[in-house]
Amino acid sequence: MYIGNTNYHPSPPNICPHCHVVNRPEPKWEAKTKDTDNVDSNISVWQCANSECRKLFIALYQLVGTKPQLIRFLNGYPKGPDWPQPILELENGNGEDNEQSRFIITYLQSLEAENYGLNEIAGMGFRKAVEYLVKDWAIKNNPDDSEKIRSLWLGQVIKKYYDGDLKDILERATWLGNDQAHYNKLFEEYDIDVLKELIALIMVELDRQHKMNHYIETIQSKK
Numbered sequence: 001m002y003i004g005n006t007n008y009h010p011s012p013p014n015i016c017p018h019c020h021v022v023n024r025p026e027p028k029w030e031a032k033t034k035d036t037d038n039v040d041s042n043i044s045v046w047q048c049a050n051s052e053c054r055k056l057f058i059a060l061y062q063l064v065g066t067k068p069q070l071i072r073f074l075n076g077y078p079k080g081p082d083w084p085q086p087i088l089e090l091e092n093g094n095g096e097d098n099e100q101s102r103f104i105i106t107y108l109q110s111l112e113a114e115n116y117g118l119n120e121i122a123g124m125g126f127r128k129a130v131e132y133l134v135k136d137w138a139i140k141n142n143p144d145d146s147e148k149i150r151s152l153w154l155g156q157v158i159k160k161y162y163d164g165d166l167k168d169i170l171e172r173a174t175w176l177g178n179d180q181a182h183y184n185k186l187f188e189e190y191d192i193d194v195l196k197e198l199i200a201l202i203m204v205e206l207d208r209q210h211k212m213n214h215y216i217e218t219i220q221s222k223k
């Protein structure tokens, strides 16, 4: 893939912006170009490998520092953050067998609303995404309580099933999120970017806890 006059071999996109299913899309076409700000770019067309989807999508690659990176998709939903594996694999707590978690779908729809300048809707959407993440994660770790977790308020789930810094950050994300859904704003000084930053922190922490639990369970003392 050429960006400027150099040939690069960046990682291909690993998620489809239409169906959001992680896969290895097939490259169909690419060309080097410049974007509207005259930045060296490469535009490539890919076909989703998910047999239920098979849609074409367009990816924009540019250099970040010296490394070629997928900047965004030019059709379908926006790229979104890099999802940690346990978040990608998070099942929907309502038992519905969707291919993608409700958290990721809701997050991406909110991101798309934001990209269209629909900030009021985007804010409420991120709030809803946090609720899906908090409840589905709690259900994953406490499957016997699933009925109860589904019926509790978000704040109650956070208090009962989370602790430490993670609980404090989840509460703050909820405060900012609720603000997005109400008439009177209590946290005027914080915007959607702060809420997204908190969601990013929450994902990092959940991923960290998941990995620690995994290694503590799988690597046992040999004495």
Ligand SMILES: [Zn+2]
Binding pocket: 016, 017, 018, 019, 020, 021, 048, 049, 050, 053, 054, 055
């Ligand atoms: Zn697809």
